[in-house]
Amino acid sequence: MASLRDIKGRITSTKKTKQITKAMEMVSASKLNRAEQNARQFVPYSEKIQEVVANIAQGGGDASHPMLESREVKRTGYLVITSDRGLAGAYNSSVLRKVYQQVRQHHTSADEYTLITMGRIGRDFFRKRNMPVDMDITGLSDQPDFADIKDIASDAVQLFSDGEIDQLYIYYNHYVSAITQEVTEKKVLPLTDIELDTKKAPSSSYEYEPDQEGILEVLLPQYAESLIYGALLDSKASEHAARMTAMKSATDNADELIGDLTLSYNRARQAAITQEITEIVGGAAALE
Amino acid sequence: MSTLTVSVVTPDGPVLEDAFEMVSCKAESGELGILPGHIPMVAPLTISAVRLKGEGKSDRIAVSGGFLEVRPDKVTILAQSAEKPSDIDISRARKAKERAERRLQDKQSDIDFKRAEMALKRAINRLDVFENNF
Numbered sequence: 353m354a355s356l357r358d359i360k361g362r363i364t365s366t367k368k369t370k371q372i373t374k375a376m377e378m379v380s381a382s383k384l385n386r387a388e389q390n391a392r393q394f395v396p397y398s399e400k401i402q403e404v405v406a407n408i409a410q411g412g413g414d415a416s417h418p419m420l421e422s423r424e425v426k427r428t429g430y431l432v433i434t435s436d437r438g439l440a441g442a443y444n445s446s447v448l449r450k451v452y453q454q455v456r457q458h459h460t461s462a463d464e465y466t467l468i469t470m471g472r473i474g475r476d477f478f479r480k481r482n483m484p485v486d487m488d489i490t491g492l493s494d495q496p497d498f499a500d501i502k503d504i505a506s507d508a509v510q511l512f513s514d515g516e517i518d519q520l521y522i523y524y525n526h527y528v529s530a531i532t533q534e535v536t537e538k539k540v541l542p543l544t545d546i547e548l549d550t551k552k553a554p555s556s557s558y559e560y561e562p563d564q565e566g567i568l569e570v571l572l573p574q575y576a577e578s579l580i581y582g583a584l585l586d587s588k589a590s591e592h593a594a595r596m597t598a599m600k601s602a603t604d605n606a607d608e609l610i611g612d613l614t615l616s617y618n619r620a621r622q623a624a625i626t627q628e629i630t631e632i633v634g635g636a637a638a639l640e
Numbered sequence: 641m642s643t644l645t646v647s648v649v650t651p652d653g654p655v656l657e658d659a660f661e662m663v664s665c666k667a668e669s670g671e672l673g674i675l676p677g678h679i680p681m682v683a684p685l686t687i688s689a690v691r692l693k694g695e696g697k698s699d700r701i702a703v704s705g706g707f708l709e710v711r712p713d714k715v716t717i718l719a720q721s722a723e724k725p726s727d728i729d730i731s732r733a734r735k736a737k738e739r740a741e742r743r744l745q746d747k748q749s750d751i752d753f754k755r756a757e758m759a760l761k762r763a764i765n766r767l768d769v770f771e772n773n774f
Contacts, residue, residue: 397718400716401718408682497652577720
């Protein structure tokens with residue numbers, strides 16, 4: 353049986369760990385709030401841009417742009433969003449597992465795909481496995497601004513325009529609720545499945561200045577970049593939610609452990625007292 | 641006098657939403673002035689200042705590209721960044737300008753050159769919008 357001192361030591365250290373996980377849980381909870389707010393602020397922009405894109409795609413008919421057409425796939429780009437830090441439960445591993453499986457399934461050589469990672473965990477994971485990481489960005493803040501990722505987003509879109517890749521997928525954790533996050537795969541480019549809101553007939557047929565192609569030239573890259581930014585905001589919210597849940601269960605586990613340890617501490621103490629009494633009684637009996 | 645609702649939206653949230661009488665801006669094909677009742681239109685914007693005039697008030701917004709959607713009673717500007725003069729970080733814009741100028745003088749690869757040029761335009765635009773207002 354462990355000595356009183358040992359048990360006491362373990363209780364203290366578990367209590368300290370609990371304090372830390374509890375604090376991390378609360379920090380994540382407040383970050384989650386902010387992240388949700390950011391995601392909400394982004395909604396008007398994404399809705400509007402989607403509306404205009406859909407309007408042009410619907411109304412025009414003859415509008416064409418390389419980004420709207422699928423072409424033969426020679427090389428695929430995967431954009432993977434992970435966090436910089438761990439301690440977020442299955443947040444990173446589930447995304448990485450999914451991407452890894454996809455790549456293994458569809459590609460036999462490293463020339464057929466390229467990876468773009470956001471977040472240190474993802475970058476390190478693929479580098480360790482000798483998979484080609486073309487671009488990466490780390491050290492994003494918890495509340496990323498659009499300006500922070502503009503370069504990497506436009507570079508990714510540029511890869512497609514230059515014909516370096518023929519399709520671009522994005523993998524991230526979609527935020528469903530504070531306790532549920534779903535690994536999501538989304539095709540960003542080519543933009544073949546622009547959601548057309550069929551209920552809402554094109555509210556107005558626009559004049560295009562200078563012409564439809566000119567508009568698409570500006571609009572589509574901006575739209576693709578906004579999809580990437582939207583995914584990032586979504587996955588940031590997921591990250592904080594995942595970390596919050598992970599830290600909450602760590603705190604709960606610590607509580608349970610402290611309970612068990614306290615019980616065995618009390619037992620050990622009781623045993624020590626009983627033994628002492630027995631010794632005294634035994635000693636007194638020997639004297640008589 | 642009739643008015644237009646102008647809203648400026650960026651990925652980081654709405655910047656402005658208010659009623660004005662006239663919007664003038666610089667599209668890629670030239671200057672545009674928009675009054676209430678304009679035909680529905682979409683046009684890409686250049687890195688420039690959007691000027692808004694209303695009853696006894698006027699406003700300027702620095703936009704870095706993006707585009708403009710016009711409806712008879714509403715104008716929406718969607719840009720990747722848009723700032724009112726009071727929101728412009730002037731020291732950051734000055735630094736960005738210097739950095740871009742240095743890069744342009746170095747003359748490295750083609751893409752760097754283009755990017756530096758855009759950065760320079762954005763910085764100059766911000767400085768212009770900031771200074772004209774104060």
